[in-house]
Amino acid sequence: MEIPVKVNNCKDCIYRSWAFKNLSEEDLKLINNKKTERLFRKGEKICSENEPISSFMYLQNGLVKLYKTETNDKEHIISISRPKDFIGLLSIFSNKTQVYSITAIEDSVVCFVDLEIIKNLIITNGIFAIDFFEKISAIADSVIKTRIDINTRQLRGRIAYILLLFSKQIYNSSKFGLPISRKEIAELIDMSTENVIRVLSEFRKDKIIQIEGKDIEILDLKRLEKIYELG
Amino acid sequence: MEIPVKVNNCKDCIYRSWAFKNLSEEDLKLINNKKTERLFRKGEKICSENEPISSFMYLQNGLVKLYKTETNDKEHIISISRPKDFIGLLSIFSNKTQVYSITAIEDSVVCFVDLEIIKNLIITNGIFAIDFFEKISAIADSVIKTRIDINTRQLRGRIAYILLLFSKQIYNSSKFGLPISRKEIAELIDMSTENVIRVLSEFRKDKIIQIEGKDIEILDLKRLEKIYELG
DNA sequence: CGCGGCTTTGATGTTCATCAAGTAAAGTGG
DNA sequence: CCACTTTACTTGATGAACATCAAAGCCGCG
Numbered sequence: 219m220e221i222p223v224k225v226n227n228c229k230d231c232i233y234r235s236w237a238f239k240n241l242s243e244e245d246l247k248l249i250n251n252k253k254t255e256r257l258f259r260k261g262e263k264i265c266s267e268n269e270p271i272s273s274f275m276y277l278q279n280g281l282v283k284l285y286k287t288e289t290n291d292k293e294h295i296i297s298i299s300r301p302k303d304f305i306g307l308l309s310i311f312s313n314k315t316q317v318y319s320i321t322a323i324e325d326s327v328v329c330f331v332d333l334e335i336i337k338n339l340i341i342t343n344g345i346f347a348i349d350f351f352e353k354i355s356a357i358a359d360s361v362i363k364t365r366i367d368i369n370t371r372q373l374r375g376r377i378a379y380i381l382l383l384f385s386k387q388i389y390n391s392s393k394f395g396l397p398i399s400r401k402e403i404a405e406l407i408d409m410s411t412e413n414v415i416r417v418l419s420e421f422r423k424d425k426i427i428q429i430e431g432k433d434i435e436i437l438d439l440k441r442l443e444k445i446y447e448l449g
Numbered sequence: 450m451e452i453p454v455k456v457n458n459c460k461d462c463i464y465r466s467w468a469f470k471n472l473s474e475e476d477l478k479l480i481n482n483k484k485t486e487r488l489f490r491k492g493e494k495i496c497s498e499n500e501p502i503s504s505f506m507y508l509q510n511g512l513v514k515l516y517k518t519e520t521n522d523k524e525h526i527i528s529i530s531r532p533k534d535f536i537g538l539l540s541i542f543s544n545k546t547q548v549y550s551i552t553a554i555e556d557s558v559v560c561f562v563d564l565e566i567i568k569n570l571i572i573t574n575g576i577f578a579i580d581f582f583e584k585i586s587a588i589a590d591s592v593i594k595t596r597i598d599i600n601t602r603q604l605r606g607r608i609a610y611i612l613l614l615f616s617k618q619i620y621n622s623s624k625f626g627l628p629i630s631r632k633e634i635a636e637l638i639d640m641s642t643e644n645v646i647r648v649l650s651e652f653r654k655d656k657i658i659q660i661e662g663k664d665i666e667i668l669d670l671k672r673l674e675k676i677y678e679l680g
Numbered sequence: 681c682g683c684g685g686c687t688t689t690g691a692t693g694t695t696c697a698t699c700a701a702g703t704a705a706a707g708t709g710g
Numbered sequence: 711c712c713a714c715t716t717t718a719c720t721t722g723a724t725g726a727a728c729a730t731c732a733a734a735g736c737c738g739c740g
Contacts, residue, residue, distance in 0.1 A: 681740105682739105682740100683738105683739090683740090684737105684738095684739095685736105685737090685738090685739105686735105686736080686737080686738100687734105687735080687736070687737095688733100688734085688735080688736095689732105689733090689734090689735105690731105690732090690733090691730105691731085691732080691733105692729105692730085692731075692732100693728105693729090693730080693731095694727105694728085694729075694730085695726105695727085695728075695729085696725105696726085696727075696728085697724105697725090697726075697727085698723105698724085698725085698726085699722105699723085699724080699725095700721105700722090700723085700724100701720100701721090701722090702719105702720085702721085703718105703719080703720075703721100704717105704718080704719070704720090705716105705717080705718070705719085706715100706716080706717070706718080707714100707715080707716075707717085708713105708714080708715075708716090709712105709713095709714085709715100710711105710712095710713090710714100
């Protein structure tokens, strides 16, 4: 498996498109000195609930899940973050400790930037502050929207949602390998594992999708979209 | 009914505790010149989905609901905002238009501050930027937390949640008048109106609460909290 | 090879929305 | 102010949607 490239200078970082686009060379150097990049293998835990927050975490590459552990050692997945997402939602401003746990669901490279540097940049560089908030607001907004989207639908609509999510927003292809297990899908869209499987099988029988283990191909996009829309 | 007092100078605003605490006299004057306060009667609409965002809205007094209108003219309530809340979530940064509609569920005073002024303050006053983001992050974080709280519980737990919310977080009393209808409760916690009523009646029969129309008294807090915890 | 976790299907029961029908309360126009 | 209409509230009955339980096949891994 290909190991994502380690970038050594923020200035040349191909993932910089983000909120960091308007930073001066000087500011970038500041960040560069206080950042660490790290590769996390699929399944590796990136951070845990309740541990102190000291870094801003930026996902360069890969795919991670944000989740909470319930009392009865069940997990509840809040969202899946994609490259160029700031992973960790808004907790960095409103909390001293992590609210969610984060685990890589594909090999991922996370860039950790010292939180104080970011806060200082917000204070000293107003344009950055605005760029930055636009971006993290959009992420939080989309999490809220998604949660509502999921919870106002019934099972078939939820499965359609998740298939469309992976196909359109993450892999840009009608054919892709599911990065998460059926159980994790269940934890993400609030249903039982058995019913995830049942609905997937149903879609297969109806020739809407083709399944082979984790490999999925969407055969009838129109119908899938209709199921999603109707809920 | 008492009409909330109109404040004419931000400097003396008793609701200023918020993110505005660290503003200089000068900055406050800036805001003061570009703000409007308005009283909304119970039931009055404050803003609608899709209308352009031009103001930052701060709730001085009262209680408002944030909701989305579904295609089938059903409403889905996202959250209830209390005094000192910034009402409108994060859309001001990530959207050009309102994502949610907002309606007063009690007589409410909303302070509208020109959005450009706020953005300018963020750019020019770093400390304010941090204060401001801490606050709005906390609000968005809590909306996310609440949505999960609600959706991982079943009906009895959801009703317990909403009763505890009103009692502890809004009215600070075991006795209070529900500001919203049974139907609205249903729209807020994703269940049918009939079942809201059924569960409330059940709680009444079990002597956990006392109901008289919209007036509710919590008789057995311990038991209610247990129902909430168990889901 | 055998163990545990993931996947799958069927059977069963619970939770919940929906339908129906009636009462109470709150607006509304004459 | 009263008849009228509409909206909110309430209860019971029914069925649909869904979780849970049970059992068996599959796969990777030590």
